[in-house]
Amino acid sequence: MNPFSYGTVVRGDFFYDRKEEGERIVTTLSGGNNMVLLAPRRYGKTSLVFQVIEQLEAKGYTCIYFDFLPVYSLETFVSLYIGAIEKKQHNLGRLVQVITKVINSIRPKLTFDSSGKPEFGIEFTESSVSIQTLSEVLDLPEKLAQKGKKLIVIFDEFQEITKLNKVGFESLLRSKIQQQQQVNYLFLGSRTHLLSDMFNNKNRAFYNSASHMQLGTLPHEDTIAYLQAKFRSSGIQIGLHEALYLIGQTGDIPYYIQLLAAEIWQYMITSQTQVTTKIVDACAKQIVELKQDYYYELFDRQSVMQKQLLIALIHSGENIFSSAYSKRFRLSAASTTQKSILVLMDYGIIDKTDNTYFISDPFFKRFLQNYAS
Ligand SMILES: Nc1ncnc2c1ncn2[C@@H]1O[C@H](COP(=O)(O)OP(=O)(O)OP(=O)(O)O)[C@@H](O)[C@H]1O
Numbered sequence: 562m563n564p565f566s567y568g569t570v571v572r573g574d575f576f577y578d579r580k581e582e583g584e585r586i587v588t589t590l591s592g593g594n595n596m597v598l599l600a601p602r603r604y605g606k607t608s609l610v611f612q613v614i615e616q617l618e619a620k621g622y623t624c625i626y627f628d629f630l631p632v633y634s635l636e637t638f639v640s641l642y643i644g645a646i647e648k649k650q651h652n653l654g655r656l657v658q659v660i661t662k663v664i665n666s667i668r669p670k671l672t673f674d675s676s677g678k679p680e681f682g683i684e685f686t687e688s689s690v691s692i693q694t695l696s697e698v699l700d701l702p703e704k705l706a707q708k709g710k711k712l713i714v715i716f717d718e719f720q721e722i723t724k725l726n727k728v729g730f731e732s733l734l735r736s737k738i739q740q741q742q743q744v745n746y747l748f749l750g751s752r753t754h755l756l757s758d759m760f761n762n763k764n765r766a767f768y769n770s771a772s773h774m775q776l777g778t779l780p781h782e783d784t785i786a787y788l789q790a791k792f793r794s795s796g797i798q799i800g801l802h803e804a805l806y807l808i809g810q811t812g813d814i815p816y817y818i819q820l821l822a823a824e825i826w827q828y829m830i831t832s833q834t835q836v837t838t839k840i841v842d843a844c845a846k847q848i849v850e851l852k853q854d855y856y857y858e859l860f861d862r863q864s865v866m867q868k869q870l871l872i873a874l875i876h877s878g879e880n881i882f883s884s885a886y887s888k889r890f891r892l893s894a895a896s897t898t899q900k901s902i903l904v905l906m907d908y909g910i911i912d913k914t915d916n917t918y919f920i921s922d923p924f925f926k927r928f929l930q931n932y933a934s
């Protein structure tokens with residue numbers, strides 16, 4: 562079996578490093594504070610948070626993990642949120658009681674299948690979810706928290722809440738969070754510009770409401786040791802230089818390191834035992850070839866300005882609003898660049914760390930390098 566895993570949350574033997582970050586999150590939340598964890602796409606936020614959940618649960622906390630990505634309406638939010646809460650309830654009878662008492666327009670149902678296994682469900686008694694119902698649902702964790710046993714709610718892809726802002730969801734949730742005594746919140750998400758605006762903009766409800774943490778890349782020494790150990794377990798050797806070369810091809814992004822390593826393993830497993838930079842290159846090329854049609858279409862869909870900017874970003878992502886940058890890459894006014902940047906960030910095509918912009922997918926960048934040459 563391939564010793565490298567990518568695309569899903571990694572656990573156990575597939576997860577390395579992030580000890581200090583994990584400890585800081587655990588300490589902050591167990592100290593009664595809320596926290597926001599920021600990192601570009603595919604840096605390992607969700608995997609880290611699953612480690613944190615294990616640690617918090619070992620300390621006696623109940624952790625409710627909720628992903629905002631599938632939410633597209635208040636109804637979906639309410640049903641999925643109650644579903645996430647239900648997953649962590651041992652006593653479904655009590656859940657039914659609390660919901661009946663706290664939420665007026667939702668009727669909980671507890672049925673038993675033929676083997677006697679309880680099945681929980683809800684029914685809405687109003688045609689569309691009202692603010693009152695939303696408010697009561699947001700109170701549910703606090704009402705469920707048992708004396709002395711605190712709850713932690715984790716909202717993944719939290720920036721997606723903005724889709725529901727027409728009803729003032731953001732400020733309602735903020736006021737609930739402020740009132741609740743038994744519940745602490747961890748927010749995370751991959752669209753860092755949206756998320757940091759939510760927490761850093763004075764005009765937004767969540768301004769200054771949580772301690773911030775920025776997740777960086779994984780330290781090279783640890784990645785090298787991990788790659789060497791994993792390859793070695795299949796009888797494959799990788800030297801320091803080659804491991805660093807591999808990392809270099811992935812823009813240092815945890816997901817792509819695993820993706821490329823998995824591809825190399827697949828390529829070598831039956832015939833070769835020593836990873837060379839040539840093999841790393843061949844595998845990176847293969848990944849680009851497999852995704853060529855998609856990359857072509859993605860690029861084709863962009864406006865002329867966005868295309869020009871993407872080509873410029875292959876070379877450099879620093880000081881992109883300076884006149885020197887515009888001149889070098891023949892871009893128009895900084896205001897146009899700003900607009901294109903926002904669109905590309907919204908699509909998740911580019912990302913930003915500190916003040917440097919970069920193409921999120923290093924293999925798309927490679928595709929563009931070939932395209933532009
Ligand atoms: N600590 C780690 N150890 C090993 N691999 C990791 C680690 N963190 C991330 N990865 C790699 O990155 C991939 C993506 O991780 P994860 O889904 O946790 O990231 P994310 O930041 O939540 O991504 P997204 O932005 O897509 O939600 C994993 O499948 C794994 O290949």
Ligand SMILES: [Mg+2]
Pocket residue numbers: 606607608717
């Ligand atoms: Mg994630």
